[in-house]
Amino acid sequence: MVARGELFQLVNFASFSRWLFIAMATMGMLIHRYRFPQLPRPFKVPLAIAVSFTVVCFFIVGLSLYSDPWNTGGSCVITLSGVPVYYLTIHRPRLPACCSRAFNFCSRKLQILMEVAQQEVRTY
Structure with a gap:
């Protein structure tokens, strides 16, 4: 990602990847909570907060794809490599x-x- 160019593009790349992985991690937490409800957990987040946070994270990812599709798509390709x-x-x-x-x-x-x-x- 560093080799791609200017600082603004690097910030967009890192931001897109960060919010995408945060969204996937919270979605994974929700799936894990649904599949294994009997497992002990150190703390539980209320379901409404977890779902709304996941939706907002995916919204941020979608908005960055909408606002700058070429740079964000390049970031997605680099991340998926x-x-x-x-x-x-x-x-x-x-x-x-x-x-x-x-x-x-x-x-x-x-x-x-x-x-x-x-x-x-x-x-x-």
Whole structure:
């Protein structure tokens, strides 16, 4: 996204991606809450607030697509370019052993650098 150009475009790219992923995360929370109602949760958000927040997030995404379709579409394409990488490396690993070892090494080093920790309580 940084290589695309000026600062205003970068802000639009980041904003679109951010609101899209926030909307998908809250929608996932609603789906998870519906599918597994018996699981314990640290806190519960009232359903009306969660649904209205999800709708507003998708509205913001739709409005940015409407107001600047070319730049926002470019951001969408750049964001979706990570899907093949995910499927090749994580979902169904189809890499040679040397590439897989290199990917795992880089992944571990990035997890240490960014202080990523394993989830303590299984929620699914």
